[in-house]
Amino acid sequence: MAESRDDFIIAIRSAFLKKSTKQKFSLLTLVFFSIFIIVLSSLNFKAISVTKSVIKEIVYRSSFIVSIPENFIKSSYLNLNEYTNFYKDYKITKEELDQLKSENISTKIIKSENEELKSLIDGYTITSNKILAKVIVDHESPFLRSIIINKGSKEKIKIGTNIYDRSYLVGRVIEVNYTNSRVLLLTDLNSNIPVSITPGNVQAIVVGNGDKKGEIRYIKNDLVNKINDKGIAYTSGTGSIFKSGIPVGTVDLKDLSEKILINFYSDFTQLKYVFAEIDELIPAPAENEEKDQIEVSNTEQIKLDIISDELQILEESNTKFLEENQQLNTLTNELNKQIEILKAENNFQKNVIQQHNLDQEELEFLRLNLIYSSKCQSKKLFSTGFKVGTPEYRKCIMQKGKIGD
Amino acid sequence: MIRFQKKNLFYKIYIWLPILVLFLSVFNEFDFNYLNIDYFSFNFPFILIFYFALKAYQRFDYFLVFLAGLVNDTVVGLPLGLSSLSYILICIFATYLRNITISPNLMKDWFYFLFIISLINSINYSVLFLFFSYELDITLFIVNNFFTFLFYIIFSIFFKRYLKSLDD
Known part of the structure; x- marks a missing residue:
């Protein structure tokens, strides 16, 4: 038991401390060194940052050079993949390009507006x-x-x-x-x-x-x-x-x-x-107005062009609307006149019909008067008739000589 | 079999080949990420360091391994010194295994390697998560651990051939 523990300790000690002929440092030294660097690199001293930066500069550049062969293999592999999908990609790209071209104009407008609004909000461009x-x-x-x-x-x-x-x-x-x-x-x-x-x-x-x-x-x-x-x-x-x-x-x-x-x-x-x-x-600030004007002139020019185009379109459509409006007004007036004429005609016809109805009624009364006048007239002292020309007499005639309801 | 005349420049380069490959791998990252295989990754330096610290420690300078760790940290963007610590810990564990082993066995070495890389990846994960507040996906660590373990056998065949060619 004691022997195996001794063996273990010897093996550990040998692993950590024993330095073979070609080694410059023992492994324990290197472990401490690593821990020291980890602790040091987590601190934010200027000297450490500069050292780290220098190491990184060297390592990144070296890595770039060392990576050239692998990058070549990688790019060859990717190129091969690309060639196989070349035509398919071309078609998709073409479609996308057409769509993007159409979207590009509106994006420009939005971008310039966005910049303007941001400058208004922040006071900064x-x-x-x-x-x-x-x-x-x-x-x-x-x-x-x-x-x-x-x-x-x-x-x-x-x-x-x-x-x-x-x-x-x-x-x-x-x-x-x-x-x-x-x-x-x-x-x-x-x-x-x-x-x-x-x-x-x-x-x-x-x-x-x-x-x-x-x-x-x-x-x-x-x-x-x-x-x-x-x-x-x-x-x-x-x-x-x-x-x-x-x-x-x-x-x-x-x-x-x-x-x-x-x-x-x-x-x-x-x-x-x-x-x-x-x-x-x-x-x-206001001092830099000239400079600002030059910087934003391109954006403003694009906006002005767009606005002038819009204005032209609006003017054209406005003229068209005015012409249409005039035509419609004339038509409305004519129609109004026609309506008035028709109204007058209608009134006239109504009067004629009314007169005709009255005449018809009068004729009927005269016809019935000839037949029933003897029944409705009052000739004697106790007779039940009415005096000629009164509404009651007329009513009696129209009811064919019936007195009362 | 490759044969060189001793004291020849190529022979010297050939002797230093493990260290050269180690530096190339940390500068270059043998990650095969352009293959777009999900979750696939393995830690080649772990395999190389463990094998040569175990089998050919006379030709393997630990200080250069330490420097390779610093380079790896810089390239990958880890806190400086963390990979160095991991690499040196692998060297320590490999040295310990070498000291206690009388008759080397590939299978024993392999599973001992699994234990070591699991331990070191755990330490790395804990340090990054607890002390440096890195958000890390533990699945990636586990998968990386697994593939590193698997690839050890494949690479050990090549390394064995290399050592044999040196002895010849």
Whole structure:
């Protein structure tokens, strides 16, 4: 028992402390060294940050060079895949292009209006300057999703700078060195994106699932039903982490685990070049009016052109309406006249009919008078008749000589 | 069989091949992510370090392994020093196994390797989650662990051939 314990201790001691001829350090020294570096790297001293930055600069550049053969194989493999789907992709792209062209004009208008409104709200105009950056390292760790780009603090990139693939959001910068930076991709588990989902204008947070998609979390239960399959998710701008209105992806409700997933527009495994958006806040005082006018002149010109076109169309339609209105007025007057003539005719006819009726009644009275006058006239002192010409006499005649009801 | 004349430049490169491959792998990440296989990943440096720390420690400089860890941390974006610690721990466990083993057995080495990588991945996960507040998917760790364990056998065949060629 004691011997086996001794063996164990000897083996442990040998493993930790024994330094063979070719080793510069014992393993225990290296363990302490590692722990020391972990602790040191978590501290935010300037000297440590600079050292870390230098190490990263060297390692990223070296990694880029070392990766060239693997990247060549990778790109060849992807090219081969692309060629097989070339014609199919071409057709889809053509259709998309046609649709995009039609949408482009309205987007321009909305964009210029949006900029104007933002400048009114903030008192600042945000000028976005997108710079092209090359992805120098995209080795995905199975646990962390990030890329390294060849632009850093030298090009005014800061922590939080938004990164795009075309106009789609890819991620944000989480670490900046002098000539390169690390971008946390949207698929990373640590990535949280405040989004609006349309239709329905549902506010939610999209969290990367560590693989290829995002997952919608932090949403009110009663709003879940409002979300449609293929609904569009775009950044809401909440928390000022990402700018608002950037397309993120489409909703995917087909997941078997009943999670609401987001299919990102961009394929993060295929990134070669990305755009980094450098924001500069420029105050808009009256002094810089001339400068501002030049800057916004393009936008204003587009708007003016559109408005003048609209005005022309409105004037043309207005003239048409006026002409139509005049014609209709004339027609109405004519019709009114006709109505009056018809009314007069109608009245005349009514009078004629009335007169005719009266004549008929009078004729009937005269005819009956000839027959029944003897019965209705009062000739003697105690007779029951009526005096000629009175209404009672007329009534008696019309009732064919019957006196009383 | 490859044969070199000793003191030849190629022979020297050939001797340093494990370290060179280690650096290439940490700079380059042998991850095959472009194959788009879900969850598939394995840790090649773990396999290489364990095998050579166990079988050919005379030709394997631990300090360079430590440096490779620092490079890996920088490339992957992990806190600096974490991979170095993992690699050195593998070296320690491999050295311990070597010291207590009289008759080497591939199967024993294989399952001992599984125990070590599981332990080290657990340490990594705990450190990242508890001290650095990283959000991590434990499934990915488990899958990575499993594939690393599986690939050990395949790579050990190649490494054995390499060592044999050196001895010849």
